Amino acid sequence: MGGFRFLFLSRHGEKGYEKTAPYVNYRANIYAAKSLGVTRIVAWTGPGAISRKYRPGDLVLPDDLLDFTRNRPSTFYEGKGIGFIRQYPVFCERLREALRSVADRGKALRSTAKRVEAGRCHPSAVYACTEGPRLETAAEIRFLARAGADLVGMTLCPEAFLARELEICYAPVAYVTNYAEGVRKMPYRRGALFEGMLPPGEAADVEAAKNAIPGIAIAAALAVAGEERDCPCAVSMERYRKRGAIGPDFRGWVAG
Numbered sequence: 001m002g003g004f005r006f007l008f009l010s011r012h013g014e015k016g017y018e019k020t021a022p023y024v025n026y027r028a029n030i031y032a033a034k035s036l037g038v039t040r041i042v043a044w045t046g047p048g049a050i051s052r053k054y055r056p057g058d059l060v061l062p063d064d065l066l067d068f069t070r071n072r073p074s075t076f077y078e079g080k081g082i083g084f085i086r087q088y089p090v091f092c093e094r095l096r097e098a099l100r101s102v103a104d105r106g107k108a109l110r111s112t113a114k115r116v117e118a119g120r121c122h123p124s125a126v127y128a129c130t131e132g133p134r135l136e137t138a139a140e141i142r143f144l145a146r147a148g149a150d151l152v153g154m155t156l157c158p159e160a161f162l163a164r165e166l167e168i169c170y171a172p173v174a175y176v177t178n179y180a181e182g183v184r185k186m187p188y189r190r191g192a193l194f195e196g197m198l199p200p201g202e203a204a205d206v207e208a209a210k211n212a213i214p215g216i217a218i219a220a221a222l223a224v225a226g227e228e229r230d231c232p233c234a235v236s237m238e239r240y241r242k243r244g245a246i247g248p249d250f251r252g253w254v255a256g
């Protein structure tokens, strides 16, 4: 678009929903992106709402993570003396700022504008990442709420951390897909999506929020495309380079 190249990767499969979150090969995806020259990633995710501030169909720009994943390879640097990387800010602030400014202007898509007018595009949230594929119990959601989580999903960890390990900027856009367990009284509905965790009247809102994301992501990417990166993500491995532990080519950081 306009001489700028975008790449799209569908985490859960090329043709459809073939893999649940715990079985996505996050390392392969991030490595592939890096190999193709990607410097910035806008990640897309559909979490459930824990905090009452958020409801299905809202767009959210999370700003922090709680990692409760258990069985996923979570680093490129297994068995090595590198990778001790600060996680503040956990997402690229420059990319978040660009996403926020697009959402605020409401230019990406009409549905985004409506959402912003209605105060339904949130600039921050703590996203808790669980292992899955099962959904959480009501007790787990109460625990996550006390731990400070606003949203719960299964996809951003370790993806965000892996991007940081390869010095790629990374920021998520979330569209809230359902209420987390126990947040509202929701009867079990046989055969329905999440067995009833999304009230029937709210599915259209969720669809509209989801459809707004590509426009937001592309507009934000275009806004920062020409900029030299001046953020911690771009130099997360700098001290290892300085002391000669790694060379300039990232393939050497990961190999062996």
Ligand SMILES: [Zn+2]
Residues within 6 Å of the ligand: 092, 093, 094, 095, 168, 169, 170, 229, 231, 232, 233, 234
């Ligand atoms: Zn960055």
